[in-house]
Amino acid sequence: MTVVPVPTYDEVLEFLLTSPSPAEIIAFHPSAEVQARVRYLLEANREHLTAEEQAELEEYAQVEHLMRMLKIKAREKLDGE
Secondary structure (H helix, E strand, O other): OOOOOHHHHHHHHHHHHOOOOHHHHHHHOHHHHHHHHHHHHHHHOOOOOOOHHHHHHHHHHHHHHHHHHHHHHHHHHHHOO
C-alpha cells in the first residue's frame, strides 16, 4: 500500500478558515489520510527515512504541537465561560 504525503498545513489552515468554535477546535482530528501517512512515517522511522520523509515527519510534529496548543487555549476559554 502506498501512502502519499498530505499537505498537513493546508488541512489545518482550511479548518481554521472556517472560524471554528472552541468546541470544534477541541474536537478536531486530522483526516484519515494524514493519520495513515503519519503511521507510515513512524513505522518507516524505525528503519530509515529519506531526508524528505524526515522533513515531512518533522512538519507533522510541528502541526501537532500547534494544534495541541490551540486545544489547550480552546479548553481554557470554554472553562472560563
